[in-house]
Amino acid sequence: METLKFKNILTEKDEAFLDMHDDIRWLDSEKYFTWSSERDGWLHLYKVSRDGTDIQPITKGEFDVVSINCIDPKGGYVYYTASPDDYTQRYLYRSRIDGKGTAQRVTPASYSGQNAYQISENAKWGIQVFQNATTPPVYSLVSLPAHKQIRVLEDNKELKQKFDALQLQPKEFVKVDIGDAVLDAFMIKPIGFDPSKKYPLLFYVYGEPAGSTVQDNWGGGSLWDQYMAQQGYIVMSVDNRGTKTPRGKKWRNAIYGQIGILASEDQNKAAHKIMDTYDFIDASRVGIWGWSGGGQMTLNCMFRYPETYKSGLAVSFVSESKIV
DSSP states (O other): OOOSOOOOOOOOOOSSOOOOOOOOOEETTTTEEEEEEOTTSSOEEEEEETTSOOEEESSOSSSOEEEEEEEETTTTEEEEEEOSSOTTOBEEEEEETTOOSOOEEOSOTTOOSEEEEEEOTTSSEEEEEEEETTEEEEEEEEETTTTEEEEEEEOOHHHHHHHHHTOOOOOEEEEEEOSSOEEEEEEEOOTTOOTTSOEEEEEEOOOSTTOOSOOSSOGGGGHHHHHHHHTTOEEEEEOOTTSSSSSOHHHHHTTTTOTTHHHHHHHHHHHHHHHHHOTTEEEEEEEEEEETHHHHHHHHHHHHOTTTOSEEEEESOOOOOOOO
């Protein structure tokens, strides 16, 4: 006899954060369903039996599945976005639904940067969007899994030519080792940069769990950062622990119960490591600015570490909240 009584199938637990997802697809005549979880320390896709007693990994390895692009039961593969080797970039991978074998990279090596996809239900066709720090989005129709380009839908060639004509300093991606972690950062130098001179340092910060500033994507060409560099600043940004990057559960959970505390500590340690590393930076002239969560992080950095940050601009920040 059927009733309306609920039966618990699967319980997901975490000592810090649990994120919602909709990566659910019925498999094997509805005997199994797909489920995303961080239970092994990384965000992966699992195959779960209808009664919850059998949980098998579909994707596996020390990397996060950034997004699920297509689950193709007939073809036997799940296609997803990941970046095991460079957290600032994104590529298309696929894994067997039965969990056998290892992850296969689908995006060719020539597309260095960030790649996003809309994939047909049968996983034979995809719309690829490729971009990086110097390339505006290029939209192409590709056949899968060979990733053969069939047609370029939009190349943004005119925008690319205008950007290149500015002859700006490239955005340099660097690593900053603060001891507790190795952080991703970018640096933009002024046009006519002279390493024998001393330059003031300006940080652009966000640092909250909702996003990341250090990504190898177009981002409008980072023209505001480029403009500030033209005013004579070394412009940098650092992703502290807890930012939205595919670096595993431990990275994301690090800030639990200490929002703004650990992050600003990471930012301060990174600032001092950078000043110790680069002789052309004037340590007496360090500024910081950010918007929204970045405005809040700016205030945290300035008030917690006034000896480091000599000036700052906090935009649209939340400095205090009360429940009335």
